[in-house]
Amino acid sequence: MPASSSPIAGDGTSALIDLAAALEERFGIEIAKGPANGGFVFTLSLFKPSLLPALCKFMFWEHGCLFGGITAEEQAARWEMHYAFLLPGAGWIDVELSLPIETTSLPSIVAEVHAADWHEREIEDMFGIRFENHPRLGDFILHDQIWREGIEPMRKSFAAGRPPLEHKVDREWQPLLIVGDPGSFAMPVGPVYEGGIGESLHFLLETVGEDVIRAVPRLFYKYRAVEKIAEGRTILDALLLAERFAATSAFAHSLAFCQAVERIGAVEVPRRAAALRVLLAELERMRHHAGAITAICESTALAVSSAQVAIIEENLLRASCVFARHRYLFGLNTPGGLNCEFGLEQCKELLVAVDKAESDLRLLEKRLRFSSSFLDRLEDVGAVTGESARDLNLVGPVGRASAQNCDLRKACPYSGYGRYAFEVPSETEGDGYARLRVLFAEATQSAKLMHQVCAALEEGPVRVSCQVQRAGAALGWTEAPRGAALHWLRVSDEGIVERYRAVTPSFNNWLGFHVAAEDFAFQDFPIILATFGLSATECDR
Amino acid sequence: MSFWFWHGLRKGIQTTRYPERAENTPGVSPGxxxxxxxxxxxxxxxxxxxxxxxxxxxxxxxxxxxxxxxxxxxxxxxxxxxxxxxxPGYEWSRIPTNQAEAAPLPSAFAKSMHIMVVDAGDCGACLHEVKQLNNPLYNMHRLGLFLTATPRTADVLLVVGPVSENMRGPLLKTWEAMPTSRKVIAVGTCAISGGVFGKSFMCACGVGAVLPVDFEVPGNPPPPLAILHGLLAVAGRKSLKTPTSISEGRL
The missing domain is CATH 3.30.70 (Alpha-Beta Plaits)
Incomplete structure (x- = not known):
């Protein structure tokens, strides 16, 4: 467990115990493990799959839990399903379901927890488990026009290393249209669009004229099967994958992965390493937000502002490179701490660059606030209500712009975040402008955090040995720049990865993107897309 | 709103002098x-x-x-x-090992070259660095390098990413739609060798497995100036030496 000193408030644990007791009473389920995994994770075993929808509804709606994701696993010739929920301020609840391998279907929880939609689609596509009463399965990761039915790549029997199958492109294939009325038409966008500078993904925009009635994103063009190819690799090799599947939030993902490894190995990271990790994570957040703001300015075609914020972003990239010897902070995290040491002079130098960027950003925000043509394009555009955001479990700055205030740095502190004072900015309007304001405010908070870290940096090692010598599974989590990231890892006693699951903020938020894009005019579409700041590669993995 | 004009002017020229002069600002390249x-x-x-x-x-x-x-x-x-x-440095672009010598575009393209970018499963870093080439600090427009949104008018196909299976089709379609004088430049380690993703049922292990590649820019990710160097090599404005021995990277 990293920085065990990050305390969970006493009442937090008791809230977990209360919830577990309520679940035990109401659903007759058993607490398999008490507060295991370093006091953060409760594992509950459910024996009757039919209770699943009611149980998830109870947790999500009646107890205010946040949905963390579903992980399927083929373990010792049985199916193991994990339904993760977060009780903010307390910890994680992992509802475990063990089923015989012959099981081919499960009750869907989509009707109760809409946020589970894509998780179930992914499991159906990759494992072949059907979810009863799910409104739409199929054609998700394995695109129907090239992949034939019946391929289940995440099954253990499927060899990841085999060469790509010879595909026959089905030229007759048609996407499913939702509106489909006479007079309506569908406008396809992508996968190669914006001159390729946009990430590869596809939108089907259904319209009857000026407004987008339905916006259906079709992702996974960039799917590289990271979860599958990680299996059978050593922990260090899998870490390379965790770090490199989404480079613009590389540090946050490698941190979550390392925390999972450290929990399995029961290793405590030195306080200096934990503090430096916070420093680097906040540097990444600030740089990411500068990039997201650049994209928003570009989408509204306000050229001078986008040029100026692009300079800020590039300067932060350069500062990262000078500080950590890599512009995207690769190669720093390792299980047990950090690969290299950072001196005080280096930190001071970094803070100078950070302060410059922060004051430049504040100045820019002030100027943007007085640019009416800019604000006209953002205000009331792409609005997501608080209810929708809760319903779809939106995370990160997008969720916080719609009054969903969850931030894992506060809700379930890791790496010693509990030691620092910072705010989690949030807004209630949920429109494009609110999302922009959240980005600016968070960048300021990140700078503040970096100052606190450097001021209180303790002496000591930045790394301890972290040898995994026993089999185990654990969850690691971080608040990545785009929101909550969960990495679930199971390793064998030889330190070989048996199952790796990454639930990323983009995967969560893409599901909710259509809510913002629908009923707005075509010309607003790129702006809404930019204010959501989603990454296809982070979603696709 | 007119204040933007003044703020823009007051910033002055921030653009690098590369390729006329070497750019040595700390942090432009990780080495x-x-x-x-x-x-x-x-x-x-x-x-x-x-x-x-x-x-x-x-x-x-x-x-x-x-x-x-x-x-x-x-x-x-x-x-x-x-x-x-x-x-240190960033002049890293090279010729694929299966090519005898550099084959840049004819000299007519030297001052006006249109680039089509395709993201074939990139992790976001290479694509982000290509994007940086459009910011004022690098400003590739000044060199006559332009991004284009359509393959019909593109001279160069810039590919990032290891070529995921779902992007193989769109990538090939883009390439086929280009005029045949096209050049292909693979940017980043993943586009050259598959990088950490390697060869799998979902990954083609680099662009070379799908298309003939004319130039390569190694790096994970290559910094913007390395990509710029590669593009200038395609335009025939930077000459590349053919690696002849193991010590020059011919492995």
Missing amino acids: RPVNTDFSTDEAAQLAAEICPTDAIVAHGKSTYVNHGKCVHCQLCRYSLRSPMNWE
């Missing part, structure tokens, strides 16, 4: 490991063993780096008692 001579065979062997993608090959006391495989994990810098040497 890379280079061929290193160690004092013992064992030290060279250790360096080769620690490399997770076999980019380092030991030969006696010497090690050679194939930058087309280096994923910049920095293990050979941080985790060895005697670390590999690192070089």
